[in-house]
Amino acid sequence: MTAAPDSFVTRLTRLAERPRATVLVRCTGALSAREVTAAQLLDGCGGTAGALRAAGVRRGDKAVVMTRDVCQLVAAVYALTAIGAVPVLIEPRAEVRRCLDEIAPGVFIGEPLAHVARRALGWGRGHVRTALVTGRDFPGRGQLLGQSLPLAIPDGSGPAPRVPEPRPEDLAMIAFTSGSTGRPKGVEYRHSTLAGQLGALDAVLRPEAGDVLLSCFLPFAALGPLLGLTTVAPQVDHLAPARTPAGHLVGPLLRHRATLVLGSPAVLGLIAGHCARHGLTLPSVRRVLSFGAPLRPRLAEGLAKALPAEAEILSVYGATECLPVAAIDADALSSLRIEPPPGHAGTCLGRPLPGISARILDPDTTGLGEIAVAGPVVSPAYHARPDATAAARTVADGTLWHRTGDLGRLDDEGRLWYLGRKAHLVTGDGFTLTTEDIEATADTAAGVRRTAVVGVGPAGRQRAVLCIEPEPGVRKDAVLDALRAALGDHRHGRRIGTVLFHPRFPTDIRHNSKIDRARLAALASTYRKGGLR
Structure with missing residues (x-):
């Protein structure tokens, strides 16, 4: 019988085994960076948890976390988890007020600009009782925006937090979908879901001792230390990633000798283009993970020119509701594009990762239908949206499946093929x-x-x-x-x-x-x- 994957809390506690190891690197620009050790991270987590309790945050409280600073994000998310509160992750956008009205958070943690928007646009109005402001203090901030939540990086001499192991079915986090394929929804992650996702990320990243992860997506950067990786967070424009100066990505990658790179095709395109223009190579990289949209051959070829011959480029498939699901190497992807199996045109997603199952619902005569996913990475529900939950769930052969809304086929070798969204x-x-x-x-x-x-x-x-x-x-x-x-x-x-x-x-x-x-x-x-x- 396969052992259950390690939980978020187990992985957090394990950081104490290597207190002097650098687990997080916050970059500003191409060269400047601040390194955080495991001892500092745990010390900060304990201090922040105490500050949250003092501010009245309690177990089960839903707390919006809105900051672009990776250290503040990690400190807030880890500390909220430590006291049993529920972090809520959402990008600032036009639908924020409606989304927050839907989930009714009692706590709002964010940088000053996020609180200005909260006050001006009514985010969480009538629900938020505790407003906590990160970043530097200034006169009158408490009266204008909320009370201060100090999230400075400590020296690491303080104690690590004492975190009780939660029940697998306890609500751990709510992460909103991007809204790019429909109305944004709050996706519930139970502690069992987070454990499954971390286990699946282990399977696709295949980390080794000494690996350094360059994570170009802020939420993944927050998970990197729990995967045992030194995680480098470049200064990405998180509201418009494709507008990030390419030097802000390539500079940290080279300086910290990243071995693993994770980003969307738009961001990876910036890296490939910068290397081509400046004649740069990335000799430390052994694996690149592309996610968020299909990986096209031209981008894979451009990246490969900057990488060592033995490096892998993987296209990863998943969604906020189930991530990751499947992965395929770019070399295999290229050959399958040239000669796809009969009746299986489209883009190959590879085979489902260990412990994850995929099937095609309501297939037509060619095998085309909706892709459904089951396994420990699948969210059990949308928060406060029973209608959306019912529409996206189906039971087949005694198993609960998530309907992805994606069209695809399964070939004779068990590989998934993607043919676009049903809505498109x-x-x-x-x-x-x-x-x-x-x-x-x-x-x-x-x-x-x-x-x-x-x-x-x-x-x-x-x-x-x-x-x-x-x-x-x-x-x-x-x-x-x-x-x-x-x-x-x-x-x-x-x-x-x-x-x-x-x-x-x-x-x-x-x-x-x-x-x-x-x-x-x-x-x-x-x-x-x-x-x-």
Whole structure:
């Protein structure tokens, strides 16, 4: 019988076994950094837990944590967990007020700017009873924004917190979905869920002694120390990751000799482009993990040029509700794009990770249907959203499955193939197009940065429009010639009624990698049939 994965608290307590080890590196810019040892982290966790109790935060309280500083995030999340409170992670965006009204948090922890927005925009109004402000103090801050929560990095001489082991079914955290594929929802993580996710991350990262993780996504940086990794958090623009200066990523990577790199395609593209422009290589890196959107061959090839020959580039599949689920090496991904199994066009996601199962719900005659996932990484519910929970859960063969909303197939070797979102199907007169079927091929055309298929018109009578984001400086006629060549033998190539050029696709705010197809479709609807070709 397989042993249960170690819990969040067990991993936190284990940090005391290596007190002098550097577990967290907070970077500012390309060169400046602050290193935090395990002893300092645990000392800070204990001090913050005491400050939270003194402020009236109690077990079971839901506490929004909104800060861009990785040290403040780690101190707050770890300390809240230590006292049995529930951290709530959400990006600042237009829907925050409605989201917080939904979950009714009693505590709001954040930097001054977050509290200014809270006061001005009514975030948590009527629910938040305890407002705690991080960062430097200033006169009148307490009256204006809330009481101070000191989160300075201590010297490490204080005691580690005494953290009781929670029950697996206890609520550990609420993390909101990005809203890029629908209305944002608060995803519940029980302690068993977090344990399963940390165990699955172990399986996909395969950490070794001395590994250094460059995490370009703030929540993953908070988990890095629990994975036993020295975790480097670069200064990413977390509201617009693709606008991060590339030197802020590559500089820390080289300086701290990162062996593992984790980021979205948009952020990894910045690293690959910077290395190409400056003739740089990344000799310490042995594994790169791409997540948040499909990994395209051109990006994988660009990254590979900067990496040692033996380094791996993995495309990781998952969602806020179930992360991670599957992974595939870029070399295997490239070969499968060239010769996919019959009837299995799209993008291969690889096999599910150990302990995780995937199946296809309601498959058609070709095996295409909705991807469903089961296993310890799956969230049990959306918080305060029983309607959404019921819609996303199904029971099959006595097992509870999460419906991902993604379309896919399973091949004879047990590999998952992704063909896009159910909500993004294009249905025309006598045809149905999945987005990934066309895009995985169109994205290989020279001069194309990426593509997006959208439907214009009512369902069942839609016109298929292929939107193109070209590489800078290329001629449209050259791009069109390359697209015709790429799609010439594609079984659905003739279904594309219009080609529309767009200088930069709108994307999600979390990763800048998921394409906002609703906005693209609205733009495409303003062009007559046959528009830009």
